[in-house]
Amino acid sequence: GNSVTQMEGPVTLSEEAFLTINCTYTATGYPSLFWYVQYPGEGLQLLLKATKADDKGSNKGFEATYRKETTSFHLEKGSVQVSDSAVYFCALESGGNTPLVFGKGTRLSVIA
């Protein structure tokens, strides 16, 4: 079946450091891929998405590229801020009415 694997956290970085959170997937067909972010005390919200191979999703300085050859969708940001501290979830949509499949989440803490 479809699955998403994320790097385990927590990840702790200093402000202005470079961020990578790895995400790989297993799926049949051509899924759409997403990153969701959960700030403390809130529900998840969509951060970015990519719907086909080689697409790059971007938002708020974050980027992720849909790599079909490596079945990956790694999240990157060049310079993190304290306000980026949150839990990040990678997710996959395989089409039809099938619910999204989420990774287990990666907690990021950014210290000043």
Place this chain on the structure above:
Amino acid sequence: NAGVTQTPKFRVLKTGQSMTLLCAQDMNHEYMYWYRQDPGMGLRLIHYSVGEGTTAKGEVPDGYNVSRLKKQNFLLGLESAAPSQTSVYFCASSGTKGVSPLHFGNGTRLTVT
């Protein structure tokens, strides 16, 4: 614009008690979902609905029931609460054009003692 609203925000139950969590969305979405979030386990899908009057089981449905009598509401019931159901519960909705993106409520923190 309220989006997805969950009530209550917090609740403490004793083992064996029952309760209903209410989720309401004002975006005319077809799809609605109930998840639970536990440390180290990520999000796990309990039940979902692809339209008014329909429900389907997710990954961890045991001990829960749901109803979608109105398009805007999705109720999650616990008939006999157990300590293993202590968790944070999230409702989400999506789709005028499919299952994504999901719009989440802010969660209900449930403790069963």
